[in-house]
Amino acid sequence: MAAQTNFIDIATIWLHAGKGGDGAVSFHREKFVAAGGPDGGDGGRGGDIIFVADDHLSTLMDFRYKRKYVAPEGGKGGASLCHGKNAENLVIKVPLGTVIKDAESGLVIADLSDHTPVTIAKGGRGGYGNAHFATPTRQIPKFAKPGMPGEDLQVTLELKLIADVGLIGFPNVGKSTLISTISAAKPKIANYHFTTLVPTLGVVSVGEGASFVCADIPGLIEGASEGVGLGHDFLRHVERCRLLLHVVDVSGSECRDPIEDFEKINEELAKFSPVLAERPQIVVGNKCDLATEEQIETFRQYVEGKGLTFVPISAATMQGVKQLPGLVYNRLKDIPQVPVFTPEYKKPEAKKNGRDFTIQRMEAHVWSVDAPWLEYILAGSNVDDYESLQFFQRQLAESGILDALVQKGVEENDTILIGEYQFDYIF
CATH class of the missing domain: 3.30.300.350 (GTP-binding protein OBG, C-terminal domain)
Structure with a gap:
């Protein structure tokens, strides 16, 4: 049996930044120096927890088995005003496109849509040594302050794939076949529903130095916005796409009406996110080799009546496929980048x-x-x-x-x- 790749795109973990080191209680000791004053040093700062996006990661699988991340504590202060060692920061790598949210409120803390490191939990400040507390009336303070605890919080990681174009549509309409023909992606392809269980990214080349990233999103069904089928698990991956290729089986080979399919998928997008429903679309009528001229023309008139571009193709026979990448690339030139998720957490x-x-x-x-x-x-x-x-x-x-x-x-x-x-x- 072929091994199945485990794709995890959501995880909840605990973060505990490092505690600051305790301040030291110490007094100066030196031969021939009587009544040396306090010389206890301060504790070091606890380690921060920093997240950084890594291009080599594509899933949150690692966080399924390790749920608690603790940064090192700061070093304790020492005699002779020696400052405790500041702790090393704990750096956690996640896939590009990961959104970090506060688990309790659901508010966005950070969006790792680029490679800029983000500090999520700050380490505690080191405690003051007894040298800080000497006064003319208290010349031998026998106390120091402990280090402050580091920040701790529970966060939810959500991977929202970064792609220029998202392929959407009902199961078994030919999305996987299409992405395999226009890119080097090799998704699993078979003639049954939900063959694609994980999103697949493919780089589509359009001449020298020109390309875009396309994502094959697992098939949606009616009720996906409420979690039916694969539901929210994969709708989130469409959120970053600038352009949607809405693939429809114009032949009705699944005993479904192409127009009804088109309407239902758009209804699910609108329920999940009104902003997503307004995202530009190109409608791809697939399986034209199995459809009649009347079926193709009826669907064309319907789509163009809505002011959308219609492209008839057959991914299986390559009919009309070669023109599609250039059409998509030229359309992308006029579409701005999707804004990142704005931090909301306090x-x-x-x-x-x-x-x-x-x-x-x-x-x-x-x-x-x-x-x-x-x-x-x-x-x-x-x-x-x-x-x-x-x-x-x-x-x-x-x-x-x-x-x-x-x-x-x-x-x-x-x-x-x-x-x-x-x-x-x-x-």
């Missing part, structure tokens, strides 16, 4: 109004507040200015940080660490 902080925080007791009377959104505000504030300080204190109160500190047992004059800043807590 980071979790934005969805939660940027109010997340965690509080950790570092040692007696020392507390650490981890709140990236608050550090961003603090970095843009002048704490020596009364109004700026008042605004910052309002953020602490409105976000619930002050109440949370009280609940955890903060006392008068305790030290509060926020990023690189430290404050005395005063009731």
Whole structure:
């Protein structure tokens, strides 16, 4: 039995960017140097998770068996102010044309329609070593900050093939035979429905230096837009095509009416995507060697009455096939590229109004507040200015940080660490 190629065009995976390395608690030790100060270094940054498109991949099969991807953690800080090693990024290769979506919301994060690397999950920041926290009144801080966790999220990968032209139509109308005659593609061909179970790409040459990419999409049936038959599994692959070759069996050899076939396929396209329904079409009337002149002429008049180009052919006997690539190529010159999918996804902080925080007791009377959104505000504030300080204190109160500190047992004059800043807590 011949081996069947497994084609996977959708997968859901977990991404965990690397945690930042912990800061070090260390004190300078040197002969003849008494009471050396703190010299604990910062932790390294955790690894990002980066996606990049690879021309040598054509399926998402690898993600069927491996569902969790974890980037390396940053190195821990060391003595003598040694900074921890920044972690290597985790690079994940996917086929060209892969769209990455947030699994929960379905919103687009990135469209890998070219070879530009895209960072999907950022590694955590390294923690500060104890050298950061020395003050005239606290000369031997015995604490450091841990590294921040990396971003983690569940994403859905959808492969939407990149082709200039898509062959659409009912099963067994001759699409596979057609692409095998106009390109070097070798799809499986047989006289039964759904012989083609995976999309096939073929490069069609039109003279010296001129070519276009054509995709043979498995046959659609009525109800495909709702998932009937192969449904959405393959309709998504038509979305990037600039031009559709709508192949119809004009002979009615499957005991179906060509006009009804044409209408039903277009109805399914419209239900799946109104934009797709407006995509330019050339109607290819196949199996003309089996049709009568009356059948061909009736269908021609119907198609041209809709303002569409009609090309009668017989893929089996090559009748009319040679003129088709040139006609398609010239038509493509006037059709702009299909826009990429625009990113819609926002980071979790934005969805939660940027109010997340965690509080950790570092040692007696020392507390650490981890709140990236608050550090961003603090970095843009002048704490020596009364109004700026008042605004910052309002953020602490409105976000619930002050109440949370009280609940955890903060006392008068305790030290509060926020990023690189430290404050005395005063009731």
